[in-house]
Amino acid sequence: MAAEKATTKHKYVYGFAEGNKDLKDLLGGKGANLAEMTNLGLPVPPGFIITTEACKAYLATGAEPDGLAEQVATHLAALESAMGKRLGDPADPLLVSVRSGAKFSMPGMMETVLNVGLNDESVAGLARQASDGGPGSGDRFAWDSYRRLIQMFGKTVCDVPGEEFEHALDDAKRAKGTTNDLDLDADDLRALVGAYNKIFAKHTGREFPQPPREQLDLAVRAVFESWNAERAVLYRRQERIPADLGTAVNIVAMVFGNLGPDSGTGVAFTRDPATGNQGIYGDYLANAQGEDVVAGIRNTVPLQELERIDKPSYDELLRIMATLEGHYRDLCDIEFTIERGKLWMLQTRVGKRTAAAAFNIANHLVDEGIIDLDEALHRVNGAQLAQLMFPRFDLSGSPEVVTTGVGASPGAAVGRVVFTSARAVELAGQGERVILVRRETNPDDLPGMIAAQGILTARGGKTSHAAVVARGMGKTCLCGADNLDVDVKAGRFTVAGHVVNEGDVVSIDGTSGCLYLGEVPVRPSEVVQYFEGSVDPATSTDPLVVAVHRIIGHADGVRRLRVRTNADTGEDAARARRFGAEGIGLCRTEHMFLGDRRELVERLILARTETERNEALDALLPLQRADFVEIFREMDGLPVTVRLIDPPLHEFLPSLEELAVHVAVAQERGEDPGKDQALLAAVRRMHEQNPMLGLRGVRLGLVIPGLFAMQVRAITEAAAQLVAEGRDPRPEIMVPLVGAVQELETVRVEAEKIISEVTREHAVEVLIGTMIEVPRAALTAGQIAEAAEFFSFGTNDLTQMAWGFSRDDVEGAFFWRYLELGIFGISPFESLDRDGVGRLVRIAVEEGRAARPGLKIGVCGEHGGDPESVHFFHEVGLDYVSCSPFRVPVARLEAGRAVIESAGSDSR
Numbered sequence: 032m033a034a035e036k037a038t039t040k041h042k043y044v045y046g047f048a049e050g051n052k053d054l055k056d057l058l059g060g061k062g063a064n065l066a067e068m069t070n071l072g073l074p075v076p077p078g079f080i081i082t083t084e085a086c087k088a089y090l091a092t093g094a095e096p097d098g099l100a101e102q103v104a105t106h107l108a109a110l111e112s113a114m115g116k117r118l119g120d121p122a123d124p125l126l127v128s129v130r131s132g133a134k135f136s137m138p139g140m141m142e143t144v145l146n147v148g149l150n151d152e153s154v155a156g157l158a159r160q161a162s163d164g165g166p167g168s169g170d171r172f173a174w175d176s177y178r179r180l181i182q183m184f185g186k187t188v189c190d191v192p193g194e195e196f197e198h199a200l201d202d203a204k205r206a207k208g209t210t211n212d213l214d215l216d217a218d219d220l221r222a223l224v225g226a227y228n229k230i231f232a233k234h235t236g237r238e239f240p241q242p243p244r245e246q247l248d249l250a251v252r253a254v255f256e257s258w259n260a261e262r263a264v265l266y267r268r269q270e271r272i273p274a275d276l277g278t279a280v281n282i283v284a285m286v287f288g289n290l291g292p293d294s295g296t297g298v299a300f301t302r303d304p305a306t307g308n309q310g311i312y313g314d315y316l317a318n319a320q321g322e323d324v325v326a327g328i329r330n331t332v333p334l335q336e337l338e339r340i341d342k343p344s345y346d347e348l349l350r351i352m353a354t355l356e357g358h359y360r361d362l363c364d365i366e367f368t369i370e371r372g373k374l375w376m377l378q379t380r381v382g383k384r385t386a387a388a389a390f391n392i393a394n395h396l397v398d399e400g401i402i403d404l405d406e407a408l409h410r411v412n413g414a415q416l417a418q419l420m421f422p423r424f425d426l427s428g429s430p431e432v433v434t435t436g437v438g439a440s441p442g443a444a445v446g447r448v449v450f451t452s453a454r455a456v457e458l459a460g461q462g463e464r465v466i467l468v469r470r471e472t473n474p475d476d477l478p479g480m481i482a483a484q485g486i487l488t489a490r491g492g493k494t495s496h497a498a499v500v501a502r503g504m505g506k507t508c509l510c511g512a513d514n515l516d517v518d519v520k521a522g523r524f525t526v527a528g529h530v531v532n533e534g535d536v537v538s539i540d541g542t543s544g545c546l547y548l549g550e551v552p553v554r555p556s557e558v559v560q561y562f563e564g565s566v567d568p569a570t571s572t573d574p575l576v577v578a579v580h581r582i583i584g585h586a587d588g589v590r591r592l593r594v595r596t597n598a599d600t601g602e603d604a605a606r607a608r609r610f611g612a613e614g615i616g617l618c619r620t621e622h623m624f625l626g627d628r629r630e631l632v633e634r635l636i637l638a639r640t641e642t643e644r645n646e647a648l649d650a651l652l653p654l655q656r657a658d659f660v661e662i663f664r665e666m667d668g669l670p671v672t673v674r675l676i677d678p679p680l681h682e683f684l685p686s687l688e689e690l691a692v693h694v695a696v697a698q699e700r701g702e703d704p705g706k707d708q709a710l711l712a713a714v715r716r717m718h719e720q721n722p723m724l725g726l727r728g729v730r731l732g733l734v735i736p737g738l739f740a741m742q743v744r745a746i747t748e749a750a751a752q753l754v755a756e757g758r759d760p761r762p763e764i765m766v767p768l769v770g771a772v773q774e775l776e777t778v779r780v781e782a783e784k785i786i787s788e789v790t791r792e793h794a795v796e797v798l799i800g801t802m803i804e805v806p807r808a809a810l811t812a813g814q815i816a817e818a819a820e821f822f823s824f825g826t827n828d829l830t831q832m833a834w835g836f837s838r839d840d841v842e843g844a845f846f847w848r849y850l851e852l853g854i855f856g857i858s859p860f861e862s863l864d865r866d867g868v869g870r871l872v873r874i875a876v877e878e879g880r881a882a883r884p885g886l887k888i889g890v891c892g893e894h895g896g897d898p899e900s901v902h903f904f905h906e907v908g909l910d911y912v913s914c915s916p917f918r919v920p921v922a923r924l925e926a927g928r929a930v931i932e933s934a935g936s937d938s939r
């Protein structure tokens with residue numbers, strides 16, 4: 032056994048026949064699916080895959096792991112024998128592509144090198160191979176392929192600035208008096224290879240490597256390293272892709288779509304990735320390489336045209352697409368190449384889609400009997416639902432459509448035009464809404480795309496870089512508006528006789544593909560109207576409404592978590608109830624101390640005697656009671672958690688600086704500052720260095736006599752009034768910022784007295800519970816549960832205090848650096864930090880329920896509406912989550928998905 036172990040080498044390389052689609056962790060998405068297609072008997076060019084583990088080992092040590100070189104040699108030999116050619120053979124060279132392929136697709140973010148195996152000798156062999164009979168007819172193709180290799184290899188592997196190659200290409204075209212690459216003949220391209228070699232040598236201090244295996248090894252290394260390229264890191268952060276997965280590397284025999292008119296390349300979808308409609312969608316480009324389509328450099332023709340151009344290939348492609356969709360039971364996207372009439376599949380994967388398409392496709396597949404409702408629910412998510420709730424353009428004013436392009440990622444975006452990524456970032460940083468306008472985008476534009484409201488390009492289709500990346504981010508994108516003449520240098524574009532300068536406002540519709548000048552008003556989405564109850568799903572002809580209704584209905588049927596809302600007004604409560612809220616999880620009472628009630632609050636704070644204080648409280652009581660009556664009425668029959676006042680009282684007084692100036696000016700003028708003098712003294716007295724850790728929450732209730740008592744009375748009287756009206760109020764009184772059971776006990780004793788006094792006539796059950804938002808409360812939850820009938824996690828404060836991060840400051844101040852360093856992938860204020868704050872939550876749930884079995888527990892911090900966090904709260908066994916009204920449908924959906932996913936749907 033020991034001897035066997037010693038000789039068993041780690042397997043770092045897999046032939047296509049050895050893999051399958053479930054090995055994405057190890058082989059990356061592209062490799063796993065190439066393997067799957069190979070095993071389905073589809074025409075995939077032969078190749079092999081270097082695993083993500085090899086990449087991780089390389090990135091950890093800076094060197095290829097032991098055994099990798101030999102394993103590559105073995106698989107290369109097998110590839111050579113399958114193709115009947117040797118890599119870079121001068122007479123008849125095998126050429127390969129070297130491509131990245133991570134577990135999750137990261138379009139255009141990592142590196143690719145094509146035509147590996149070409150060198151000064153094999154270029155002649157390739158020319159012979161590519162010739163269609165006429166003497167020298169393959170020369171142009173071979174030299175063009177060679178110059179592409181030096182260019183890609185130089186830029187990718189050796190960091191030679193890409194513009195240098197571009198300039199040399201431009202010079203060659205200028206010398207020839209043309210602007211079209213295709214006018215360069217074999218001699219021109221041979222000369223260009225000479226120029227490229229000089230550029231390569233100047234920047235690297237060495238000649239372009241001739242040995243094919245050396246080219247291959249260096250290209251593999253560059254792909255490994257591209258995992259940590261700046262743009263890849265940024266993309267992963269944006270898409271929440273873990274930083275430690277590494278990429279696999281696919282080494283595949285080259286096939287050529289640029290060998291003449293009977294060759295070409297394309298991208299296809301088995302359904303429309305924008306709407307989810309059934310049918311064949313895609314783009315085709317004759318006599319071109321795949322990169323030309325994806326980069327959106329030349330405009331493509333619709334895939335249906337291929338039927339006219341090459342019917343046998345088209346028919347075969349349709350057959351393969353049907354096979355793939357049946358096999359994957361989902362929308363597939365495909366890249367293919369036709370080399371002289373022979374169809375080759377270069378890639379497939381379950382296709383990215385818009386939010387609307389995700390719901391529509393899941394619903395169709397249920398109708399078609401291909402998946403069940405559980406799986407339909409699994410295949411959509413809360414982020415997509417949130418996108419569908421975005422507003423759309425209101426076209427009732429018939430704004431002029433100045434041009435149309437491809438609606439590549441839906442939504443309605445309005446903003447000022449900018450032409451560079453840097454300017455987009457700059458203006459967005461100043462709070463401007465911007466639209467990034469480019470001829471076409473490339474991965475360097477990513478920061479600007481993130482900063483912009485929307486992206487507008489003149490070139491490229493649904494599969495261009497701009498389209499794919501924007502869809503992934505859920506950002507509005509209109510591309511391929513080809514009568515847009517973009518002049519980046521001059522900072523303007525022209526379209527249909529209009530000149531649009533940087534800073535002008537445009538509106539882009541990523542669904543219809545329409546561009547409007549100026550600001551077009553927006554209207555709410557149909558999905559929101561459905562949730563509002565103004566669209567009836569039973570009679571609606573909008574497929575999206577039907578799909579959302581069905582899938583969210585299923586989520587409601589399976590979910591265990593209840594969903595409540597955070598609402599402090601009757602209006603918000605009513606809206607949230609229409610959105611499906613099953614109660615209020617947090618009614619913050621502090622807004623009830625603002626507006627025209629400030630004056631009463633000032634009187635309360637400035638009171639010098641008990642009588643003065645009581646007069647202020649007595650005046651506030653009926654106002655508070657009226658607020659609660661309104662809210663209980665809207666939430667009749669459902670629980671309403673009212674939280675006693677939380678922020679420090681001085682927040683309700685004018686600012687120290689302003690008051691001080693006022694008083695000083697009055698004194699200077701010899702006037703009497705009057706009550707401002709007393710106010711100033713009060714503000715000074717109450718001033719705190721760390722108000723978030725100061726006199727707030729329960730501490731305030733213990734320090735200002737009668738404050739909490741007034742609120743408890745207002746809540747209970749409001750409930751009693753509604754009971755008298757025959758209604759069913761369910762009040763729950765929540766004490767904020769408790770850290771010790773004694774604090775809660777003290778409030779509780781006083782509150783119970785008032786409750787029993789008020790409810791003598793009209794029986795109302797009033798629960799008393801606490802927020803768990805101070806770490807000490809979580810750690811002593813067993814004790815606190817003795818005095819609490821329910822817990823609600825205030826994860827905003829809990830995060831603040833667990834990390835020691837001031838919640839009002841840190842996100843703007845330095846989180847960018849933490850995100851850059853990967854200390855966390857997303858702000859812990861946005862998505863719950865499972866390891867730290869989540870641990871506190873677990874402890875409190877376990878110890879709270881151990882002390883008081885059946886203790887009702889919820890969460891009312893921002894995390895209650897965050898999809899990832901909802902799954903965590905399901906896992907730890909909370910009873911409900913509470914979130915803002917617009918997040919309620921998202922939380923309902925995710926609570927359902929959490930059940931499906933925890934039931935072991937990993938095997939899907």
Ligand code: PEP
Nearest residue numbers: 804825826827828891892
């Ligand atoms: C919390 O801290 O999570 C909470 C809900 O309370 P607030 O945000 O009002 O402090």
Ligand code: MG
Nearest residue numbers: 804825827828
């Ligand atoms: Mg709080």
